[in-house]
Amino acid sequence: MQAIELKTTLPDLDSKIYKMFQLGARLIAITGNDLGNGKFELIYHFSKASEITNLKVEIDENTTVESVTGLFPYAELMESELVDYFGIKVNGAKANVFLEPGSGICTPLRKSKKTEPEKKEEKASAAQEKPEKEGATSKGGAS
Amino acid sequence: MAASTRVSVVPLGAQHPVLPEPVALKLSLEEEKVVDVSITVGYCHRGIEKAAEMNDFKQNVFLCGRVCGICSHHHTTSYSDAIETMMKIEVPERAKLIRTIVAELERLHSHTLILGLTADAMGYENLFMQTWRDREIVMDLFEIISGNRVHYDINQIGGVRRDIGYDVVKKIEKGMDLLEERFNILAKSYLDDPTFKKRTKGVGVLSSAEAHTYGVVGPVARGSDIPEDVRASGDENYAAYKDLHFTPQVEEDGDIYSRTKVRVREVFQSIDLIRQAIGYLRDGPIAARVQGNPNGEAIARVEAPRGELFYYAKGNNTKNLERVKIRTPSFVNIPALKYMIIGEEFSAVPVIIASIDPCLSCTDR
Numbered sequence: 150m151q152a153i154e155l156k157t158t159l160p161d162l163d164s165k166i167y168k169m170f171q172l173g174a175r176l177i178a179i180t181g182n183d184l185g186n187g188k189f190e191l192i193y194h195f196s197k198a199s200e201i202t203n204l205k206v207e208i209d210e211n212t213t214v215e216s217v218t219g220l221f222p223y224a225e226l227m228e229s230e231l232v233d234y235f236g237i238k239v240n241g242a243k244a245n246v247f248l249e250p251g252s253g254i255c256t257p258l259r260k261s262k263k264t265e266p267e268k269k270e271e272k273a274s275a276a277q278e279k280p281e282k283e284g285a286t287s288k289g290g291a292s
Numbered sequence: 293m294a295a296s297t298r299v300s301v302v303p304l305g306a307q308h309p310v311l312p313e314p315v316a317l318k319l320s321l322e323e324e325k326v327v328d329v330s331i332t333v334g335y336c337h338r339g340i341e342k343a344a345e346m347n348d349f350k351q352n353v354f355l356c357g358r359v360c361g362i363c364s365h366h367h368t369t370s371y372s373d374a375i376e377t378m379m380k381i382e383v384p385e386r387a388k389l390i391r392t393i394v395a396e397l398e399r400l401h402s403h404t405l406i407l408g409l410t411a412d413a414m415g416y417e418n419l420f421m422q423t424w425r426d427r428e429i430v431m432d433l434f435e436i437i438s439g440n441r442v443h444y445d446i447n448q449i450g451g452v453r454r455d456i457g458y459d460v461v462k463k464i465e466k467g468m469d470l471l472e473e474r475f476n477i478l479a480k481s482y483l484d485d486p487t488f489k490k491r492t493k494g495v496g497v498l499s500s501a502e503a504h505t506y507g508v509v510g511p512v513a514r515g516s517d518i519p520e521d522v523r524a525s526g527d528e529n530y531a532a533y534k535d536l537h538f539t540p541q542v543e544e545d546g547d548i549y550s551r552t553k554v555r556v557r558e559v560f561q562s563i564d565l566i567r568q569a570i571g572y573l574r575d576g577p578i579a580a581r582v583q584g585n586p587n588g589e590a591i592a593r594v595e596a597p598r599g600e601l602f603y604y605a606k607g608n609n610t611k612n613l614e615r616v617k618i619r620t621p622s623f624v625n626i627p628a629l630k631y632m633i634i635g636e637e638f639s640a641v642p643v644i645i646a647s648i649d650p651c652l653s654c655t656d657r
Contacts, residue, residue: 152591175507177593178619180604194591194602194619199525201591223507223624226333226655234341247334247656257342258615 152194152201159214162206166217169195169202176221177201179228181235183260189237193217213238234258297322302638306335310413310642313652315626317645321638329633331626337656344616349375349586349607350449352616356603359618360654361442362405365391365398366596368447371616373529373592374605375449379584386576387451388532392569393464394437394446395531395594396562400471401430402597403555403562406649407482410552413642414491419481426474433467436460451579461570468563479556492548496632496644499546506628509621510599511558512648515551517544522595530594536568548647585609596621598649620654 157165169176174195182190187210195202208214214231216239217224228242236256248254300321306314314335320328340359344352356371357364369391376383408423431441437460438444446452456464482488498508503516513520521540523533541557543550586607593602599621606614625648632644 173504175504177600177602178604178617180615180617182606182615192604194604196600199527201593203591221507222505223627225627226623227619246332247337254339257339258345 152203155202155204157204157206159206159208159212162204163215165204166193166220169193169197169204170220172197174202176217176224176227179217179224179231181231181237181258183235183258185260187211189235191231191237208237211238213240215239216241299327304641306332311645312409313650315645315650315652315655317629317633317641319633319638319641324638326633326636326638326641329630331630333626333652333655335656336652340657341616341618345613348611349613350582350611352613353447353449354445356616356618357443357445357447359620359657360651362402362651363398363596363598363601363654364443365394365446366594366601367618368445369395369531370592370594370596370601370603371605372447372449373594374590374603375586375607377529377592378586378588378590378605378607379449379582381450381580381582383451383529383580384577385532386455386573387578387580389569389573390452390454390456390578391447392531392533392536393456393566394444396565396569397430397433397437397464399562399597400559401427401434402649403559404430404475406597406646407478407552407555407559410548410643410646411482411488413646414488416488419478419485419488422481423478426471426478429467429471429474433464436463448579450582451577453579455578456573461573464566465570468566472560472563475556475559479559482552482556488552489549491640491643492552492647494545494547494549495640496548496636496647497546498628498632500544502631503546503628506631507624508599508628508648509624510595510597510649511551511554512599512625512628514541515543515554516546517542520600522593522600527593529592532569532572535572536565538565548643551647585611586613598622598651598654599625618657620651620657622649622651622655626650626655 174197177194177196180192184190189208191206193204228239229246231237231239232242232244233247235258302319304317305311306316316332318330319326353368356367359367404423404427408420412420434444435441498516500517503513503518519540519542524540526534541554543553587609589606591604593600602619604617608614
């Protein structure tokens with residue numbers, strides 16, 4: 150299938166998406182790609198009649214992308230996927246929709262894996278809490 | 293002075309007898325009327341997109357088929373189409389026609405399945421059982437064609453894995469005649485039965501403007517007067533649809549009845565498309581040779597029974613793909629449920645859910 154390829158920059162992204170919205174295009178999907186070295190590519194796939202347009206933008210790991218749910222309300226789950234699978238920051242998007250929090254799996258589609266900081270913290274806090282909990286149980290048992 | 297109305301919150305799912313698959317709905321009710329709903333998905337996430345990066349690109353055909361047990365052939369067709377576009381493989385005409393025949397058989401078994409479940413959701417069990425009995429005609433044909441009733445795995449990169457012989461073609465033709473005869477009787481129950489009409493007309497309405505706003509696809513969109521069907525897009529790579537006569541089935545009202553009517557008419561349309569495809573079948577190869585590894589990017593979309601199914605693939609000239617993205621029809625149809633349910637009676641909720649034919653295996657992947 151042939152598609153029109155458009156590349157844009159982050160400052161122009163919102164206006165380009167708004168232009169597609171004004172044209173009456175439907176947002177098919179948002180694809181995330183890990184390009185390595187902390188760079189990501191977002192592809193907004195639009196459909197208008199039989200024509201597909203792929204709008205590409207390259208972003209940095211620490212960039213926060215604006216949500217498109219104001220124009221396309223059904224993009225909520227698409228943005229949650231970007232957060233869950235890549236750890237891309239999307240303004241207002243819900244996290245932990247597809248991945249269970251505390252399961253040890255985070256950002257599975259990132260190419261360069263990082264150690265999961267939450268997991269280490271959880272273990273450390275669990276070790277600290279353990280004696281307190283035991284104490285509480287014995288107290289409860291005595292009373 | 294009027295008494296203040298209390299809002300009760302009723303959880304429906306994730307596991308519930310009326311739900312075929314796990315999705316959690318939190319319904320806020322004022323007496324029997326739904327005033328708000330929140331929908332939670334993600335209960336059957338299996339990490340298929342990640343697994344697709346770790347497999348050989350040829351093995352991925354089988355993996356993509358496992359995304360869904362109902363529309364597995366559409367998943368493999370869309371994935372194969374994306375890879376074939378990337379590798380510039382010309383699929384033989386016979387293979388394209390076999391893909392079309394199996395795709396339409398799949399639409400038949402999917403539509404008869406959900407029509408039955410819609411009847412079941414409203415307590416019309418007799419209609420449900422009769423529909424599923426007739427669905428067996430299609431399931432038996434799948435067993436004859438592929439040896440399997442569910443995951444038939446017909447596709448491979450470059451074509452199909454199994455040919456359809458003369459005997460099998462005759463059995464498909466006989467099966468279609470029988471299904472058409474039986475479904476002519478069932479269609480009357482779905483479209484003319486006063487009980488069915490009373491539970492479906494004017495219920496779960498999604499207007500054309502709302503359908504556009506919420507980006508719904510497939511029979512849900514067509515039931516709301518949006519004539520979108522990927523089969524009519526004229527895409528040359530998408531099976532053999534460009535050679536077949538076909539008009540999208542559209543209804544205007546956007547209620548459960550309209551969506552049901554679209555599916556009933558699409559059952560007859562699929563039978564017609566299968567007959568047309570059989571008429572075009574000529575001897576020839578069923579698969580092209582695949583050389584090298586995929587490199588670059590490609591997209592593909594097909595019209596699965598539930599609507600537009602979209603695949604994006606990125607290759608890096610190795611046997612493993614860099615990325616596979618799957619956007620299934622239920623992924624966009626499920627969020628729109630909210631706008632169909634609000635304002636309706638609590639008893640209508642299971643029927644409205646069934647009317648969009650939700651697939652949680654597809655949604656979560």
